[in-house]
Amino acid sequence: MFIDRIILKLLTLLFLVQFANCKSQDYSFFPETIQKTAGYYNKGEYVKAMDFNINALKKYEKNGNKEGIVTIYTNIGFLLFSYNKLQESIAYLDKAKEEMGDDNNPLFSARIYSEYAKNYTRLGMLDKSNTFFDKAIQYTEEIPVEKQKKYLLFYIYTWKRLNFLAHPDSLRSIDRKALINLPSALTYTKIADRFIENNVRLDSAEYYLNKACSAPDRNFILVEGITLFSYGNLYAVKGDHEKTLHYYLKSLSTFKKGESKILIRKAYDSLSSVYSAMNNEKMAKEYLEKFKALNDSIKNEEKAAINIVINRLSEDEEREKQLEKNKMYFIISGLVILFLVSVYFIRRINLSKQLKNDRLLEEQTLKVLKLKKHLNDNSFDKVTQMAKEDSPFFLSYFKEVYPDFYEKLISHTPNLNDNDIRFCAYIKLNISNKEIAVFKNLTFRSVETTKYRLKKKLGLEVSTDLNKWINNL
Numbered sequence: 001m002f003i004d005r006i007i008l009k010l011l012t013l014l015f016l017v018q019f020a021n022c023k024s025q026d027y028s029f030f031p032e033t034i035q036k037t038a039g040y041y042n043k044g045e046y047v048k049a050m051d052f053n054i055n056a057l058k059k060y061e062k063n064g065n066k067e068g069i070v071t072i073y074t075n076i077g078f079l080l081f082s083y084n085k086l087q088e089s090i091a092y093l094d095k096a097k098e099e100m101g102d103d104n105n106p107l108f109s110a111r112i113y114s115e116y117a118k119n120y121t122r123l124g125m126l127d128k129s130n131t132f133f134d135k136a137i138q139y140t141e142e143i144p145v146e147k148q149k150k151y152l153l154f155y156i157y158t159w160k161r162l163n164f165l166a167h168p169d170s171l172r173s174i175d176r177k178a179l180i181n182l183p184s185a186l187t188y189t190k191i192a193d194r195f196i197e198n199n200v201r202l203d204s205a206e207y208y209l210n211k212a213c214s215a216p217d218r219n220f221i222l223v224e225g226i227t228l229f230s231y232g233n234l235y236a237v238k239g240d241h242e243k244t245l246h247y248y249l250k251s252l253s254t255f256k257k258g259e260s261k262i263l264i265r266k267a268y269d270s271l272s273s274v275y276s277a278m279n280n281e282k283m284a285k286e287y288l289e290k291f292k293a294l295n296d297s298i299k300n301e302e303k304a305a306i307n308i309v310i311n312r313l314s315e316d317e318e319r320e321k322q323l324e325k326n327k328m329y330f331i332i333s334g335l336v337i338l339f340l341v342s343v344y345f346i347r348r349i350n351l352s353k354q355l356k357n358d359r360l361l362e363e364q365t366l367k368v369l370k371l372k373k374h375l376n377d378n379s380f381d382k383v384t385q386m387a388k389e390d391s392p393f394f395l396s397y398f399k400e401v402y403p404d405f406y407e408k409l410i411s412h413t414p415n416l417n418d419n420d421i422r423f424c425a426y427i428k429l430n431i432s433n434k435e436i437a438v439f440k441n442l443t444f445r446s447v448e449t450t451k452y453r454l455k456k457k458l459g460l461e462v463s464t465d466l467n468k469w470i471n472n473l
Contacts, residue, residue: 033068037075041082042222044261044298046305049079054312070100070108077115083302086119088310093119106142107152113139114156126163133160153177154184161190185223188212189230196233205234225254225263232270241278248274265294384429388439398425408473413458423454427470 033056040049053075060068073096080089096112113136120129136156143149157177164170171194179187188211195205212218212227232247252267268291275284379401386394395418399406402425409424410416416424426436433447440447455466 031068031071033071033075037079041079043259044301046079046083046298046301047308050076050305050308053079054308057312066099066103067105067108070096070105070112073099074108074111074115077112079305081115081118081122083306084122085306086122088306090116090119104139106139107148109139110136110143110152110156114159117156118159121159121162129163130160133163154187158184158187158190183215185212185215185218185227188215189227192230193233196230196237199237202234202237209234221254222258222260222263225251225258225260228254229263229267229270232274236270236274241274244274245271245278261294261298265291265298268294380429383425384431387426387429387431388435390439395422395425402428405473412473416457419450420454420457423450424470427451427467 033053036052037049040046040052053072057069057072057076059065060072073092077089077092077096080086080092093112093115096108100108100112113132117129117132117136120126120132133156137153140149140152140156143152157174161171161174164174175187175191188208192205192208192212195201195208209227209230212230215223217223218227228247228251232244232251235241235243235247248267248271252264252271255263255267268287272284272287272291275281275287383394383398383401386397391397405428406421409421413420423436433444433451436442437444437447442450451466455464458466458469460466460469
């Protein structure tokens with residue numbers, strides 16, 4: 001029969017509607033999207049609430065309206081929490097926080113952190129919930145408009161009290177803070193419900209319900225209905241079925257005026273119970289059937305609303321995957337293009353360097369060849385002159401001028417003596433037999449005999465021309 005958690009489930013809605021009923025200039029920080037979401041939710045039109053937010057989100061995304069996107073993400077997080085879809089709720093709050101970035105708008109931050117905290121309360125993570133509620137309070141304190149601050153603090157403290165239900169002293173402290181910020185009938189009703197639920201100090205419960213009847217928000221239709229319902233709970237504990245029935249019926253009437261399906265459902269359930277206690281099985285069955293029908297309707301609405309946001313999450317996920325694929329494609333394409341361009345320019349640079357090096361090498365080669373030719377011409381003349389003068393340094397100088405020839409000759413026939421090498425040198429220098437005979441003071445016949453012996457020592461065949469063989473070596 002007790003509706004403490006039901007009150008809390010609707011608290012965000014009531015809180016927002018209260019804002020909407022105030023002067024717009026005082027509460028203009030609450031966008032129309034929040035008020036419409038509250039209106040749809042209050043009537044149990046969950047599909048309309050979710051559709052409205054999804055369509056608004058598309059518009060804000062198209063226009064790049066950052067504040068609108070943050071507000072919608074937070075709204076969806078609130079709706080999903082009320083459907084007990086905590087994981088999805090937190091996912092949308094994460095989106096809101098990410099979208100907000102470094103823009104620490106105190107209102108947006110307070111809303112986001114308070115919704116986070118509510119999820120953690122539901123998950124039983126009370127320490128983390130309190131940490132997030134404290135952050136929400138910290139941001140709320142930064143809101144410059146005093147009335148805005150008071151209403152939001154009331155909202156946060158009212159939710160935070162759930163974390164201290166097992167700690168009466170802390171609970172009383174939180175209730176006092178909530179009443180300081182906003183002396184709401186909802187707070188008085190919750191204090192009364194605590195006594196009623198434990199069946200203690202029922203006079204105190206009645207005292208706080210009477211206080212609720214004089215609270216500033218007492219005339220708000222759903223607040224009035226909740227207060228009447230708590231009166232019904234009080235008399236139910238006292239065992240006065242007639243008064244219990246009276247207050248439950250009055251609360252049902254106000255809930256219907258406020259078009260709150262959730263509270264109507266709770267009233268149906270409680271009326272079925274009280275009629276059963278009064279042994280009126282016909283009416284008990286009638287209200288039980290109403291409860292079941294409305295409960296099924298609400299559950300179907302919740303499922304349909306959840307499907308809308310799940311489809312949106314799936315679309316977002318697919319879009320993100322496609323964006324990642326496109327991003328990867330562009331990265332790979334960019335790297336390939338960069339690689340090809342780099343290869344092209346590297347090849348051009350290398351080709352340019354190669355051409356330049358080739359030109360330099362060609363120029364250097366020509367210079368070397370010219371120098372070598374010049375040196376060879378001079379060396380040839382000098383070594384030839386030394387041979388004809390029969391210089392004792394002839395053979396040493398010849399080896400310096402023609403080192404390759406000397407190495408090949410020695411490799412071919414290692415046992416050649418200096419005289420053999422000297423005659424090979426004469427032939428290499430194209431010195432005739434007659435000239436050799438003159439500067440060596442030999443007969444022409446002796447020169448020929450020496451060459452014949454040299455040919456045999458070199459292991460050449462008879463038909464081989466010695467002069468030609470030496471010049472080709």
